[in-house]
Amino acid sequence: MSAHEHASEPHGTLREYVTGFILSVILTAIPFYLVMGDVPLSKTTIALVIMAFAAVQMIVHMVYFLHMTPRSEDGWTLTSLVFTLILVVITLAGSLWVMYHMDTNMMPKHVVSQLL
């Protein structure tokens, strides 16, 4: 095996896997508790907090389970991920934005008259 390939091959350690697992358990348990327990927070606050926890947990998985570093595969792993994330954000934000306005503007007449 050439030194070049060896350097770019992602290798995890026991410590990495265990750290990732413990962090994931915590980052999963808190959102479930926020929704299932009686937490005196507004629904919007809880929604924002659990989305933030999901984002952090995804990064934890990327780092500790998928062993991503900016250097893996000479940076091409990260480059393709960033490109994909841009497309994902355009798809999600664009769909929700456009379809929300379509819904509002194309509401049947009887619904609009009820709202007025």
Place this chain on the structure above:
Amino acid sequence: MGHALTSEQAAARTLFHLQDEHDHEAGGSTLLGFWIYLMSDCLIFAVLFATYGVLGGNYAAGPGPKDLFDLPLVALNTSMLLLSSITYGFAMLSSYRNNVAGTQAWLFITGLFGAAFLGIELYEFAHMIHLGATPQRSAFLSAFFTLVGTHGLHVTFGIVWLITLMVQIGKHGLNRANARRLACLSLFWHFLDVIWIGVFTFVYLMGMLR
């Protein structure tokens, strides 16, 4: 240029080309290629998430998330997938030490957790369909079954791959090709866990908040 090269120039030129040559091993770019496949898979899920985001509130006067979702069951399902992630990690660590028996044992445990995840998911689907919450019932349910079902289908194929790989390792041991396949399945398996974070957050938890 009409004149012939001196032997020294020719040698220099050859050397230049030799230095530019890379060492291309068989399968050396497989992991990057597989990663790019996963990124395209990520786009499939992005489209399904967007569809669910748009249609997730259209119940057609049918049952909504609060009538259908059972969060303790989802929590159990999530823990199955998370446990399977770390046991796959242990399989990888055993394979680095060239420990065939250990790798096989951890792969088997990973497969069991994966099967438990699928079993719980199928139980949930069967229960919903029994209640009349079929994919045909409303746009919300169509989007729900498509998104969660596609993830479940990925896990199913992951288990098929895992069993195939266990047979391969049993026959040929941890040779280069099998180590590479193990690394690819590792990416696939952990990727599915990342997608599941999105599913339990956006579909189940946020569904209960609607």
